[in-house]
Amino acid sequence: MKKIFFLAVLIIIASCKNNDSSSMDYKDASLSIDERVEALLPKLSLEEKVAQMRIFHANIGTKPDENGNLTLSERVIEKLKLGIAGIKNPGEHIDAVAAAKMNNELQKYIIENNRWGIPALFVTESYNGVDAEGCTRFGRPMTSAASFNPELVQRQWDVVGREARLRGMHMCHSPEADVVRDPRFGRMSEAFGEDTYLTTQMVKNAIIGVQGDYEGLGNGTHIGAVAKHFAGYGQVLGGSNFAAIEISERTLIDEIYPPFEAAVKEAKTLGIMASHGDLNGVASHGNPELLTGVLRDQWGFEGYVVSDSNDIARLFYFMKVAESPEAAAQMGLEAGIDIDLYAEDSYAYLPEMVKKNPELEKLIDRSVRRVLRTKFILGLFDNPYIDIEEVKKGVRAQSSLDLAKESDLESIILLKNEKSTLPLSKDKSLKVALLGPLLKENTKEMFESVAGSNVKFIAEKGFQLTNQKGGAPELLDRDPKAIASLVSKARSADVSILFLGGDEYTAKEAYFSNSTLGDRATIDPVGPQDELVEKIKALGKPVIVVLKHRRTLSINVIAEQADAILDTWDLSEFGDESTARIVFGEVSPSGKSPVTIPRSIGQIPFHYSMKEINYKKEYLFLGKGPLYPFGHGLSYANFEYSDIAISNAEITPDTELEVSVKVTNNGSVKAKEVVQMYIKDEIGSVTRPDKELKGFEKIELDAGESKTVSFKITPKMLEFTGISMEKVLEAGDYSVKIGTSSQEYLETTFKLKK
Missing domain, CATH: 3.40.50.1700 (Glycoside hydrolase family 3 C-terminal domain)
Structure with a gap:
């Protein structure tokens, strides 16, 4: 009787477990994504989990043969036995149809050769459109920023997302959310400019475009974005790649963070890439306050964080903040890096490290959840392959080529x-x-x-x-x-x-x-x-x-x-x-x-929104101010600004203002103009920028036509990090400037009352 009773108890326990969502079959598409992740994760061995935390580059042995069929090196075959988080740039040097065919074969091989049939993420980048052969070549991000047209940028990146997915790609290590202000930096054109607000609008719209407004991810029409490099990467000393970053915490919060925050909160980016650099001496790849505290606890980011190339290992041999490769791997893991890009001397050590420190597996599970979640969001378990017949119609479509020309003309x-x-x-x-x-x-x-x-x-x-x-x-x-x-x-x-x-x-x-x-x-x-x-x-x-x-x-x-x-x-x-x-x-x-645009390298740092006190003195033997200011750009038309007006002379923390200006095309041709709004805090508890872009609108006017352009001024626009390092809204005088550039404008004033 005791044996029968005990057997009955076991059956009941097993039945309960089978009804528990955490053990349901991860292949069941009717389950939620979280349920599918929790059903799959416990099945994985430790080694299989770590494989889901690594990306290798396709150039180590993933390519087509002379007949276009997939060939894999012994090194790649060995890597794929346990599955893999992803592969960078498979098929980048062949045309879209050939790439789609090869990537289908590659994905099929990966699914059939790991125990649980887990698909891989194929990852690209985008600086001139999809960085691969045979895709529409757009202008670089800095070029796009010159259009001052976020809607146009969104349409451009929508094409990027579609063309990349048709090649069999799933993620994009782009766009750059860095604010870049040093022209010595060789990667300057990869970003959207020197201004926080402009960069924020462009990055947000680029991500919405490439991800198909998020809906395109699960539908299989678009790819996920990985906003980079978090954070402050564009501020490297001397404009030198891999150099240290010296930036005040206030500047970091008020000027560098906002594009990334918008990428997370508004555009719902699937990924974030950490920065090569450091902040206040703390290497970004080993910075839990940055990658977990700010990114996840403050902003609610749920996607994955990927290292920049080999940068977890570099915590040991380059940054020299870890005592050993294993210590570097632990630092990255604890900080919140979920995927190790390329390195063979970092997360590869995790299985052995867990034997000595079993608690690390909880952090491994945390990262693997994020990676698997991304793959489920992208629909890769249910629809991992590309319809080859759709590739020819969708890549380099005439509408995409026309859009490239339209983007040029506006930039x-x-x-x-x-x-x-x-x-x-x-x-x-x-x-x-x-x-x-x-x-x-x-x-x-x-x-x-x-x-x-x-x-x-x-x-x-x-x-x-x-x-x-x-x-x-x-x-x-x-x-x-x-x-x-x-x-x-x-x-x-x-x-x-x-x-x-x-x-x-x-x-x-x-x-x-x-x-x-x-x-x-x-x-x-x-x-x-x-x-x-x-x-x-x-x-x-x-x-x-x-x-x-x-x-x-x-x-x-x-x-x-x-x-x-x-x-x-x-x-x-x-x-x-x-x-x-x-x-x-x-x-x-x-x-x-x-x-x-500076007159001399000796003026650097030199951006329009520097603190007002930076403009007190000019240099001996050099012309005054910039050669050309931020926001400058002439037209074949002649735009006249007049009748600036503000809806109220006062604003409170609970109200908004509206400011407007009349713009008239006094020229003889139809033309577009970017109307720009800047706000200046006249007196603050800390030294404040000379002016800050807070709004812009691109309009088109026929010859002789006028239009009144209006902007809202909200209390949020006036917030900054105060003397106590908390966000504050300070009463006092403000000026608002609307015009054709950061140096040519009409001006009015208002007060903030609390």
């Missing part, structure tokens, strides 16, 4: 236009010289397609800026014959368009290897570019400069000599065509500079 900035040099006329006979080191092979063809038969072009590149070696490119010697040839070409033309600035070799990521460089100690244009401008200007004919670059340049000679300057940053694959359309007046330029 080109007219910095200077003396005596209305631009636009050039298509209607009269004209000979135009296209010259300079940033000229492309198809530039002449693109200009001809826009200009028509009346305009004749000659084109010559003349010289390169560097030897174009990827690791550490070297400047080339001045070539007097090349310069003389370019001047000769200009002499034979009616007008010269010079393509100057910098390229992917003069501004790029400085990878960890000592032999790889990408940051610069000066920001003047390299090579004989200034000389070229001066010699062609001396011919007495109009000189137009098209600036192409990936970092801000101190273009003093160009600004002095050129009759007109178009700042294009790094446009899409149709960039020269779009530039030609601006040059010949098909469209009026409407881009605004997302950064302050």
Whole structure:
């Protein structure tokens, strides 16, 4: 009887367990995501759990053979036996259809060769659209920021999300939410500019776009975003990659955090990548206050945190804040890093470490939950493969190519236009010289397609800026014959368009290897570019400069000599065509500079929203202020601002104000204008910024048309971190400025009463 009773008890216990949601089958799509995660997690061995915390790069042995079939190296096969969190960039060097086919094969292999059929995350990046062969090439993020059009950015990143998913990708180590203010930094153009508010709007919309407003994740149409680099990465000392970060806690909270907070709270980013750097001496990859306290406890982030390349291991051998590789792994785990990117000497040690310290498995479980949750959100357990028939229709669709052109046209900035040099006329006979080191092979063809038969072009590149070696490119010697040839070409033309600035070799990521460089100690244009401008200007004919670059340049000679300057940053694959359309007046330029353009590197740090006291003194032997201010950008129209008005002279913590201005297009062409609103706290308990962008709107007006543009001013806009390091709302006087740039505006005032 006792045996029968005991057996009955066991049956009852087993029955209860089987009805417990935590043990339900994780393949049951009717369960909630959390239930599926909790059903799967206990099934995994410790080694299988750790495998779900690691990503390797596809270049270690994941590629197609000559017939397009998947091949795997022995190293990859070994790695996939236990499953894997993800693989970076599989199929990046083949076209979209071939990549989709290969990634289907790769995913099938992974699912069939780990015990529980757990799919992998395939991860890409996006700096000019999806960073892979055969996708639509958009302008870089800094270029997009110049559009001051978040809705346009959202549509652009929607295409990125769709094209990436059709390749078989699931996550994107983009966008960058860093505020970048140092043009020495080689990665400057990967971010959205120097301003907190502009960056916040752009990052938020980029994430909403790439994730398909979150709905696209589970529907299988979009990919998850990984906002990076958390936090302060754009503030590296000397603009040098991997350097320390010296930034005040107040600046961190008020200026650096907001884009990341919006990424989490408003855009619901699936992932966050930690920063290479440190904050107040605490390495970000080992900072629980940052990665758990701020990110999760304060902001409620539920996604996963991934390391930057090898950075957990670097807590030991580079940052030197851990005593051993194992100590570094424990620091990263305790801080809240869920996935180790690439390293073989970090989380790979966790199974052995748990034998000595079993409590670590609780933290491992915490991270694995987040990774599995992401895979369920993306629908990978239920629909892991790509419909190959959809790829051709969805990648490089005509609508996407048209969007790339539209984005270009809204991002080109007219910095200077003396005596209305631009636009050039298509209607009269004209000979135009296209010259300079940033000229492309198809530039002449693109200009001809826009200009028509009346305009004749000659084109010559003349010289390169560097030897174009990827690791550490070297400047080339001045070539007097090349310069003389370019001047000769200009002499034979009616007008010269010079393509100057910098390229992917003069501004790029400085990878960890000592032999790889990408940051610069000066920001003047390299090579004989200034000389070229001066010699062609001396011919007495109009000189137009098209600036192409990936970092801000101190273009003093160009600004002095050129009759007109178009700042294009790094446009899409149709960039020269779009530039030609601006040059010949098909469209009026409407881009605004997302950064302050300094006269000299000696002015750095130099952004428009610095503390007011920073502007007290100028420098000996240098012109006053910036060469061009933040928000600057001219038009072929003439916009007049008038009738600024505010709805009330006072605001309280419980009320809002509305401020408005009338904008009139007094020109003769239809054009777009970015109306910008800045607020200044006249007196604060701590020193305050000179002004801060708090709103903008891009409008389009016909010739002669007027529009009243209104902005709300909320108490939230006026908050800052006070003397006690708490957010405060201080009574007192404020000014609000609305205009065409951070230096040209109308102004009114109001008071905050408490």
